[in-house]
Amino acid sequence: MRLGVLLLLAAVWLALSGPYTLHGWLIFAFGVVSVAFVWRLYLALERAAGGGFEFFRASAWLRLPRFLVAFALKVAAANLHVTKLILSPKIELHPRLRRVPASQKTSFGQVLYANFITLTPGTITLDLRDDELLVYALDAESEADVMDGSMDRDVLRIEGDSN
Amino acid sequence: MNGALDIATAVLLVAGGLFCVVGGVGLHRFSDFYQRTHAASVTDTAGAGLMLLGLMLQGGLSMVTVKLVLVLAFLLFSSPAIAHALVKAAHGHGLALELEIEDERGGDGDAAG
Numbered sequence: 001m002r003l004g005v006l007l008l009l010a011a012v013w014l015a016l017s018g019p020y021t022l023h024g025w026l027i028f029a030f031g032v033v034s035v036a037f038v039w040r041l042y043l044a045l046e047r048a049a050g051g052g053f054e055f056f057r058a059s060a061w062l063r064l065p066r067f068l069v070a071f072a073l074k075v076a077a078a079n080l081h082v083t084k085l086i087l088s089p090k091i092e093l094h095p096r097l098r099r100v101p102a103s104q105k106t107s108f109g110q111v112l113y114a115n116f117i118t119l120t121p122g123t124i125t126l127d128l129r130d131d132e133l134l135v136y137a138l139d140a141e142s143e144a145d146v147m148d149g150s151m152d153r154d155v156l157r158i159e160g161d162s163n
Numbered sequence: 164m165n166g167a168l169d170i171a172t173a174v175l176l177v178a179g180g181l182f183c184v185v186g187g188v189g190l191h192r193f194s195d196f197y198q199r200t201h202a203a204s205v206t207d208t209a210g211a212g213l214m215l216l217g218l219m220l221q222g223g224l225s226m227v228t229v230k231l232v233l234v235l236a237f238l239l240f241s242s243p244a245i246a247h248a249l250v251k252a253a254h255g256h257g258l259a260l261e262l263e264i265e266d267e268r269g270g271d272g273d274a275a276g
Contacts, residue, residue: 012233015226015229015230016230016233075208075209075212076209079182079205079208079209082189082201082202082204082205083182083185083205083209085189086185086186086188086189086192086193086202086205087185087188091192091193091194093193093198094263094264095197095198095260095261095262095263096262096263096264096265097260097262097264097265097266098264098265098266099266114243114247115240115243115244115247116243118204118243118246118247119204119207119208119239119242119243120204120208121201121202121204121205121208121209122201123201124197124200124201124204124246124247124250125243125247126247126250126251126254127251127254136197136250136260138198138201
């Protein structure tokens, strides 16, 4: 898993600024140093978070496309809804603050869920505490996106049977 | 250049631009800080996403497209983190939320101000 992270970082760096120039090998040396630096940062981050970065497992990557499709559809629908709210002649909002359970096992899964909610226009995560999210929503329709638990299930599915 | 591809790119760029404008309009029309963050997220997701998608079509299967995908990926991580940080800071410092419905214990952050 850690080797996977290292390889991923190296691949990203190579893709962005590989040794394609005249001074290729000097640049390549810089790349090795910066990848090593970022990898150290990652390890420190992993320690601080108490583990739970299982997303680099091959099985999670296989589930990623389906998650991205579900994610894109949700965000697109929410964008249309909020656009409708913004452009309606009379702004009519019914803001609400709800507590939503985050049933993911890992902290990374919960953060992914919280970010999913925040990215979806119309809902935003205010806080994450004791496996519960504090979600602020613009109106009943936006709120329903979160309250029906479908996004929670999407994230659960990609989290899979980790550990 | 492929004609159909150019048209698709144009449609995506214009659509993305429209969503950016919508986000800006919402920023003005919504009435408080928390509502405005929702309008801004339209710009962040639909606006930026459609524009990047349109540019990817022009990039084709090349390094340019790989970089555009990475830009989108980083955007999808950074923009919710920033939105959350802003809203949590406002909430933690006691900026009042106008609410119609609130779960019990829901507003305990208000007391912290």
